[in-house]
Amino acid sequence: xxxxxxxxxxxxxxxxxxxxxxxxxxxxxxxxxxxxxxxxxxxxxxxxxxxxxxxxxxxxxxxxxxxxxxxxxxxxxxxxxxxxxxxxxxxxxxxxxxxxxxxxxxxxxxxxxxxxxxxxxxxxxxxxxxxxxxxxxxxxxxxxxxxxxxxxxxxxxxxxxxxxxxxxxxxxxxxxxxxxxxxxxxxxxxxxxxxxxxxxxxxxxxxxxxxxxxxxxxxxxxxxxxxxxxxxxxxxxxxxxxxxxxxxxxxxxxxxxxxxxxxxxxxxxxxxxxxxxxxxxxxxxxxxxxxxxxxxxxxxxxx
Amino acid sequence: xxxxxxxxxxxxxxxxxxxxxxxxxxxxxxxxxxxxxxxxxxxxxxxxxxxxxxxxxxxxxxxxxxxxxxxxxxxxxxxxxxxxxxxxxxxxxxxxxxxxxxxxxxxxxxxxxxxxxxxxxxxxxxxxxxxxxxxxxxxxxxxxxxxxxxxxxxxxxxxxxxxxxxxxxxxxxxxxxxxxxxxxxxxxxxxxxxxxxxxxxxxxxxxxxxxxxxxxxxxxxxxxxxxxxxxxxxxxxxxxxxxxxxxxxxxxxxxxxxxxxxxxxxxxxxxxxxxxxxxxxxxxxxxxxxxxxxxxxxxxxxxxxxxxxxxxxxxxxxxxxxxxxxxxxxxxxxxxxxxxxxxxxxxxxxxxxxxxxxxxxxxxxxxxxxxxxxxxxxxxxxxxxxxxxxxxxxxxxxxxxxxxxxxxxxxxxxxxxxxxxxxxxxxxxxxxxxxxxxxxxxxxxxxxxxxxxxxxxxxxxxxxxxxxxxxxxxxx
Ligand SMILES: [Zn+2]
Numbered sequence: 001x002x003x004x005x006x007x008x009x010x011x012x013x014x015x016x017x018x019x020x021x022x023x024x025x026x027x028x029x030x031x032x033x034x035x036x037x038x039x040x041x042x043x044x045x046x047x048x049x050x051x052x053x054x055x056x057x058x059x060x061x062x063x064x065x066x067x068x069x070x071x072x073x074x075x076x077x078x079x080x081x082x083x084x085x086x087x088x089x090x091x092x093x094x095x096x097x098x099x100x101x102x103x104x105x106x107x108x109x110x111x112x113x114x115x116x117x118x119x120x121x122x123x124x125x126x127x128x129x130x131x132x133x134x135x136x137x138x139x140x141x142x143x144x145x146x147x148x149x150x151x152x153x154x155x156x157x158x159x160x161x162x163x164x165x166x167x168x169x170x171x172x173x174x175x176x177x178x179x180x181x182x183x184x185x186x187x188x189x190x191x192x193x194x195x196x197x198x199x200x201x202x203x204x205x206x207x208x209x210x211x212x213x214x215x216x217x218x219x220x221x222x223x224x225x226x227x228x229x230x231x232x233x234x235x236x237x238x239x240x241x242x243x244x245x246x247x248x249x250x251x252x253x254x255x256x257x258x259x260x261x262x263x264x265x266x267x268x269x270x271x272x273x274x275x276x277x278x279x280x281x282x283x284x285x286x287x288x289x290x291x292x293x294x295x296x297x298x299x300x301x302x303x
Numbered sequence: 304x305x306x307x308x309x310x311x312x313x314x315x316x317x318x319x320x321x322x323x324x325x326x327x328x329x330x331x332x333x334x335x336x337x338x339x340x341x342x343x344x345x346x347x348x349x350x351x352x353x354x355x356x357x358x359x360x361x362x363x364x365x366x367x368x369x370x371x372x373x374x375x376x377x378x379x380x381x382x383x384x385x386x387x388x389x390x391x392x393x394x395x396x397x398x399x400x401x402x403x404x405x406x407x408x409x410x411x412x413x414x415x416x417x418x419x420x421x422x423x424x425x426x427x428x429x430x431x432x433x434x435x436x437x438x439x440x441x442x443x444x445x446x447x448x449x450x451x452x453x454x455x456x457x458x459x460x461x462x463x464x465x466x467x468x469x470x471x472x473x474x475x476x477x478x479x480x481x482x483x484x485x486x487x488x489x490x491x492x493x494x495x496x497x498x499x500x501x502x503x504x505x506x507x508x509x510x511x512x513x514x515x516x517x518x519x520x521x522x523x524x525x526x527x528x529x530x531x532x533x534x535x536x537x538x539x540x541x542x543x544x545x546x547x548x549x550x551x552x553x554x555x556x557x558x559x560x561x562x563x564x565x566x567x568x569x570x571x572x573x574x575x576x577x578x579x580x581x582x583x584x585x586x587x588x589x590x591x592x593x594x595x596x597x598x599x600x601x602x603x604x605x606x607x608x609x610x611x612x613x614x615x616x617x618x619x620x621x622x623x624x625x626x627x628x629x630x631x632x633x634x635x636x637x638x639x640x641x642x643x644x645x646x647x648x649x650x651x652x653x654x655x656x657x658x659x660x661x662x663x664x665x666x667x668x669x670x671x672x673x674x675x676x677x678x679x680x681x682x683x684x685x686x687x688x689x690x691x692x693x694x695x696x697x698x699x700x701x702x703x704x705x706x707x708x709x710x711x712x713x714x715x716x717x718x719x720x721x722x723x724x725x726x727x728x729x730x731x732x733x734x735x736x737x738x739x740x741x742x743x744x745x746x747x748x749x750x751x752x753x754x755x756x757x758x759x760x761x762x763x764x765x766x767x768x769x770x771x772x773x774x775x776x777x778x779x
Contacts, residue, residue, distance in 0.1 A: 053601070055652040062649045063779045065560040065596035065606065072504060072554060091776040097554050099469075099500035116358045226735055227702050253652050 025160050028070055028101075029078040030085045031058055032277040033140050034111060036286045037150045038078055040175040042157055045164045051088070054278015057202075057253040058138070059225065063088040071096035074107070076156055080149075081112030084137035109156040111149035115139050118206050132203065132224040141275065142207035143183050143290055147176055182287055186294045187212065193301045198247035199240060199262075201254040204275050208293070217245050220258055228258065240266040247300055249273050252280060269300045423464035424771035430457035430525045430764065437759040444723070444747060444755035445531070455480055457525050457766070459492070469500040475523070492523070492545065504554040511547045514571055515564040515592045516610045518643035518664050520544035526778045528662070528697055528707065529729050530743045530762045535691030535713040539639050539668045540612070541572020546588065565591035571612055585616040588637070602650045610641040617670075635684065636671035658699045665692040668716040689714035705731040723749040737768045 024047040029035040035050035042048065049070055052061045058080065071077060071092055079085050093102055101107040117135025139145040154172040158165045194213040198205075201220045209216035218239060222232045239245075240262070248268045250259040253275075263270035273293050274280045283289040432454045439449030447454065456479055463473035475493040480486065495510030513521035519533065520540045532542060548568025555561040571588040594608035614637035641664060648659040667690045674685040691713025699705040708728050715721035729743035741764040749755040 053651055057653075057655060060655045062651065062654055063776075064598065064604065066598050066604075068554065068560050069558050072556070091779065095554075095776045097501075097504040097506060102499065116361075253655070255653070255656055 025157065026073055026075045027078060028067075028074040028076070030061065030089055031080055031140075032284075033146070033286045033289070034078045034080065034149065034153070036277055036284075037146070037153050037175070038157075041150060041154045041168055041171045043167060043171050045161060045167065046157065051092075052276065052278075054274070054276055054284070055253065057251070058084055058275060059087055060253070061085070061088050063091055065095075067092050068095045071101065072098050074098060074101055075160055076107045076109050077101040078109040078111060078153060078156070080137055080140060081110040081115075082117055082132070082134040082137035086133070106156070106159050109153060111152045112137065112139070113152050114148045115145055118210075119203070136203060136206055136224075138204045138275070139207045140286075141204060141293070142211040143179060143186065144211060145207055146286065147179060150176060150179070179287070182290065186290060189294050189298050190214075193298065196247070196301050197243055197245040198249055198297075199236065199245055199268075200249035200273075201251050201259055204251060205249065212294075214297075217243060220248075220254075220262065233258065233262065237262055237265050240268060246303075247271060247297070249297075251275050269303060271296050271300045273297070423462035425460070425462045426768055426770040426772045428457055428459040428461070428523075428525050428766065428768050430455070430459075430766040432456050432530065432765075433763040435761045438756045442756040443758040443760070444749065445745075445758065445760060446537075447760070455487070457523070459523065459525070463771075465499075466496055470496055470498050472496045492543070504556055506552045506554075507549065508552070508566075509549040511545065512550070514544045514546040514548070514550055514566050514568060514590050515552065516540065516544045516571065516590045516612055517592070517641040517666070518608060518645065518662065522777060525766045526775075528660070528695060529709050529727060530741060530764045531745070533664070533693035533709070533711050534723060534725065534747075535664070535666050535693060535711065538713060539666045539689075539691060539716050541570075544571055544590075545573070546571045546590070548587070560596045562594050563591070564593075565589075571614075583616065586614065588612060588614045588617075592641075594643075603646070603648055605644070605646050607644045608642070610643070612637065612639040612641075614638075633673040633675075634670055635673050638669045638671075639666055640669075641666045656699070656702050660697045661694070662697075663692065663694045666690060670716055672717065687717055687719055689716045689719045691716075703733050705733070707731070721750065723747060723755070737772070739766050740764070741766075 023045070025042065025045060027035075027038050027042065027046050027048045029038055029048065029050045031052050032050045032054040035048050038046060038048045051067050051070075052058070056062070074096075077089075077093070079089060098107075099105065117137070117139070119132065120135035140149060150172060154168050157168045161168075190212040195215055197215040197217050198209075199218050199220065200216075203219050203221070203224050205214075205216055208214070218236055220228050220233070220236065222228050228236075245266065246268050248259050248263040248266075248270045250256060250270060250272050251274070252272050256270075259270055262268070272280065273296060274283050274289055277283050277286055277289045279289065280292065283292045432452075434447050434452045434454065436443045436445060436447055436449050436452070440447065441449075443449060458478040459475060460477075461473065461475045463471060466472045473493060473495060474491065476489060477492045478487055478489040481488070491511060493510075493512045495508055495512040497508045498506055501507065513523075515521055517536065517540065519527060520536050520542075521544045523543070524532065536542065546566065546568030547570060548566060550564060550566030550568075552562065552564040555563065567587050567589050569582070569587060571590055590610070590612045592608050592610040594606065596604065596606045598604050617634045617637040643662075643664040645660065645662045647661075650657055667688070669686060669688050671684055671686045673682045675682045691711075693709060693711045695707055695709040697705055697707035706729065709726065711723075711725045711727075713723055715723075725745060725747035727743050727745040729741060732740045734740065741762070743762045743764070745760045745762070746758070747755075747760075748757045
């Protein structure tokens, strides 16, 4: 009997049902920006883990089995949506054995709800490339659209723990107000560069460009997720020269060689921009990340 | 207020974005900030109105498509924004929200139709293998026709969908040609149902499926990291670990990943056992696997597993070999254990461009046979212990290119003295997720006892997917 009791105690310890965390909502986000939003909205009521550390590509977070126990115990999974996480999340959810966080359940928090994607493909096969099947999923790089994600997260928290609804809404409003102030700053900083042209490695920046009035000329990738052909690079260089494009953006998860070559051949400035918090050092929150992006872009355009 | 009302009309989701801060509940110190917000709201309103107008137009198109039974009007059926704005004085925010929710529902329904949520997700895999063997089909031991061959190994149709909220079902049908005769037959590789919501992290699978045994046995041909299934799996398991039966899988409810699977089936591998006779539970295949995973660092990790297969009374007449002094060898008991181990370097930052995999599987077969001596006399039980393995190293240095080297060794599971080894360098060009070319050279070197000749082969494999596909858990 004594043995049995201690076995139960051991099992309880192993299962992680320690009372300290019992009340907290367990949130797993795919990406670090979502984790930052979840922490800001959830405050002390949530325990947030992100699958990505920040340096990954949003389409290429490794499918680690160590994520499975995390997802197994999660109350909510928070994702960017538009199939951004197609390469790793569906299989992980399948393996998680957690019915609460499957597609269609309240624990499946798709932050793209309410976002109208750009570049929604016109065909239903893969002739338009690999990784943006429902339109461009990188809306988080527009801080105004990011507000929608924040609100979606808040709504999900309220559904999951209505007793804290007031707290969550207060936190959301405080964070949105902070973000709104930053948006004004960022807009002011980018205001002198309306119409400035740039290219990037992957199609991360249409929402960012639209928000700040930039002209997004093209990408080094042929199509999202598909490597450039030499002819495509040649055409891009020609286009950049013709249009006097001054900026080449490289997201740090992509190799430097081709962007550097293009920058050199066109005389453009090569800049490295993160696509989520943690992508480059000292950008561990969304606001710091956007600060970094706007400052780097503005500094490069100043020249 | 007019701005707010117009915003509510023109933007179905605008409240969440810009206008949902309860002003009355704000401390006075934030008034300045709110003023700034208001200014910013006004500033972005015009642009948002344009964006939302685009959305309205898209929705109108969708609605038109939905109601195409009616004659299409020549103008867009939604009223122009001016009209909406004009109507705002008489409509309450609640009504707007109701309207907004309705529109969201329509959009959601449209998306569902697009994603075929109510139909099975259907994908088709094609795989063609061009090969050149140095020996004829009777001597090369590969299963391929001798000399030159073009072989459509897979025309695989797979469909999967939820059966009801707590289970999903899938079917994999494959029309594949017999490598030697070229005769094509359509077969069902898998047709199974799997629970998705059982308590205790339990998953039950029933039907025909690839049972979890080892590491590469339950992966379809076209998903293998090289062209052919390792010889040891072909021989000890019987190719794919196809089974008809049931399997229970348990994810241990601990913080560390440990998965335990156990199943039973009337077959595991190529052929059903004990067909046409009375099958007792002693003649059923029992199999299972215990697997786990360790992060060695952010970028390095190890996965390993231990599997077992046991059929106490297999009754399987599969005596292909007739070792010296025997006329036949009938399997009576099937026992195989398997240890798999995979070390991977998957850099977090640029794993799409750079990775390294070292995969290994070791099998020990301890089958019991009924041996009939050529010289006459009564048959006797004979246990043959044999082991085999494969080990491969694959390096990826760009998004599209990978190279690997596979080494294989095995003792024949019916005659431990008949040994074969083989090696295969290969090069994979993943043109996209959906389209892949692979070039492989394979040398196999059996010893004399096997009766098979040393063989050199070159393979060019082209595989492609159309329709739905998933990055499955088992192929990770
Ligand atoms: Zn993308």
